[in-house]
Amino acid sequence: MSLQTVFLHLPTPLASVQLSLPSSTPLSALPLPSTLDPTTYYLRTTVSSPLSASTTLDSLRHVDSPSHPISLHLCPRLPGGKGGFGSQLRAAGGRMSTGKATNVDSCRDLSGRRLGTIKEAQRQAELLESEPALRAQAQAADKSKLEALERKLGITPADALIGSDDNGEGSSKRRVEDVDLEELARKKHKFEDNKFLEESREINENVRAAVSKAFLLKKKKKAKATDVSAEADKKVDQAKKAEKDKLAMPPPPAATVA
Template identity: 35%
Template sequence: MHQAIVNLVGGHAPICISFDQGQDATIYDLKERITTLTKVNRVNQSISTMGGQLLTDEAFMFNQQQEGPTIFNMSLRLLGGKGGFGSMLRAQGGRMNAQKTTNFEACRDLQGRRIRTVNEAKKLQDELDALPERERERREKTQKKIEEGLKGVEQKKYRFDDTQFLEDREQMVDNVKSAVGSLLKKQQSKQQKKKVVTAVSFDMFDDEEDSEEEDNSDEQEVSEEEEVKSSNKRKRNDDDNNDTKSKKKTTNKKRK
């Protein structure tokens, strides 16, 4: 005898159904026995194995070599359907597969870190490792520039064979020297003439002073004779002479 244990829905206890040893029982027979026991219509029953595989009515329940009871799960069919939702999901899945991306930086690794953070840490470490090498290259470039600057530019030597240019150059230099010499001579002659004129002017002033002294001596003689004649006239003449002397001195000073 074969036994089938069926787990019912709704929290009901499972039921045990027995079949004869030689009988080839099918799922259809199992559903008929369940209908008689639970009053659930065979059409609304859905039988599946413990692994979740759905069984049809024509499938056999037992294996001839199987020992012990066979366990089944019973569920009820639901009204309605997917209504094209499955095809929509399949189409959406196709579109999602077409738009494949290679950017997985927002994902996390096994340690729970963002892949973006891990990649940035690697880049930073690479930059730090390459920093001494870049610094060495920069120093080498700077040293090379300094050495090239110290060497300087090699001056090319040119041979000048234009004799006419050299002759013209010498002639121009001679003309400049002669012009400068003549100008200096003219300036010296002008200075000598100025010295002569000043010397002549000083001599003229000296002659005028001598003539004034002679006139003064003559007047003094006349005044002495007049003093002999009369004292009154002498006094007057002395006053006049004093006035004239003072005037002449002022004029001489002005001339000087």
């Protein structure tokens, strides 16, 4: 019976083992460390998937060189979970796809024009089509404002006096032509917004109080600086006077020698 050389690579920190076993030896008969639990590891070659315990060394020989050593790796089994990883990946992919940019204005169509240019041209065409309606809406708004102002001033347009006589009787309002605008401008109007007047008065009082406070602080700082400078000048004068008195003091009399 021929012997087969086997290199058994154990997990770190265990060292690799070289064995010489009969070629008919199954993997379950390999002399593995007794501390290893068979349910916690599996054997495989460098290029194969996990091998069953009944696999023999003869079936693992190289076809081209049967005498070539066989390398076996002892790999620990990893406990699996309950699944759900694929669904998590799909959910993450959906979130990533929704966050992608959808702006394709820089792309071009088959004629070579950019999609952003085409959209802008369509928007300009829609604006040109809706321009008469917008203009009519603006004119109606201006007309309603003018009518409201005329009602406030007691003026009625000429078309509102249809049905009255030539003298304008039958209506208590005046025509625009009959109104003296200069006299209307000279007339005094009383402003009766009490809330605005109260807020204006309060703002003025707050401004006056803030300005008065600022001037008072400025005066206090100026007076304090003046006191400090006066005290410094007083100390300088005292030092000068002491120096002057010292210089004016007569020298002591000389001692006589017997």
